[in-house]
Amino acid sequence: MQIHAVPVLNDNYVWLIEGGQRQCIVVDLGDAQPVLAAIDALGLTVQAILLTHHHADHTQGIAKFRARHSVPVYGPATEAQRWVTHPLADGDIVNLPQIGAFSAWLTPGHTLGHLSYLTYGAAFTGDTLFSAGCGRLFEGTAAMMLASLDRLATLPDATQIYCGHEYTADNLRFAQFAEPENTAIAERIIAVAKAAALGQPSVPVRLAEERQTNPFLRIRTPLLRQGIETFAHQKLNDAAAFGALRRWKDEFDGLSPL
Ligand SMILES: [Zn+2]
Structure with missing residues (x-):
């Protein structure tokens, strides 16, 4: 299995997964043209x-894409009904000949029906788990998103995380602000800047590295927890600490000159 990143729109990734006999599938479709071009080129x-x-x-590239390739669209059973031809519930498995089996995990928080897809050594986490960050809570609660990230964190260390956006450099700025003593974050900032200078994506990234650098996977580490509670001016349980961390980052993003 070979996985290609196709950058679309401002900072989205469409993941093109190539299996045997020149078969492929795509994960998400924010824009059709670059993906059609990549498929033709390969x-x-x-x-x-x-x-x-x-x-x-x-999703906005799906109609144009399917005018050329009229293929099934697997997706959440509870949202995106306009596009989904094969609705999936939590735990469903999609078997794709020559490519592999993909388990759908319901990972709500960013949206209520958000699915992540797991296959051999790889997780496609959409806007749930980003590198060094997580999606904003547009529909779900902090407790939901925390449960979703906790579940993804049960995957093995070597799992490669493929997320929906190139937000890593921005996310790391907040990660370092929230955890200034964390040297793994400082190292990752340098690595991501080097990749960007070469025009390379910062993802995929190993889950082991996320455990060291992603504040949203680290709310139970004492120093970060202390920082969150200082921001919130009170002692917090896990879900409340997660919610406060999310608000802290939203404030930080609003204040930073991006
Ligand atoms: Zn989204």
Whole structure:
């Protein structure tokens, strides 16, 4: 299995997963043209589209794409009904010949029906788990998102995380602000800047590295927890600490000159 990143729109990734015999599937479709071009250039045959959630920057290329490749669209049973031809519930498995088996995990928080897709050594986490961050809580609660990230964190260390956006450099700025003593974050900032200078994506990234650098996977570490509670001016349980961390980052992003 070979996985290609196709950058679309401002900072989205469509993931093009190539299996044997030039078969492929795509994960999310914020824009059709760059993906159609990549498929033509690689000489691939498309089997299916996997959709993580209903937002336009993940779905608005579907109609144009399917005018050329009329393939099934697997996606959440509870959202994006306009596009999904094969609805999936939590735990469903999609078997794609020559490519592999993909388990759908319901990972709500960013949206209520958000799915992540797991396959051999890889997780496609859409806008749930980003590198060094997580999606904003547009529909779900902090407790939901925390449960979703806790579940993804049960995957093995070597799992490669493929997320929906190139937000890593921005996310790391907040990660370092929230945890200034964390040297793994400082090292990752340098690595991500080097990749960017070469025009390379910062993802995929190993889950082991996320455990060291992603504040949203680290709310139970004492120093970060102390920082969150200082921000919130009170002692907090896990879900409340997660919610406060999310608000802290939202404030930080609003204040930073991006
Ligand atoms: Zn989204």
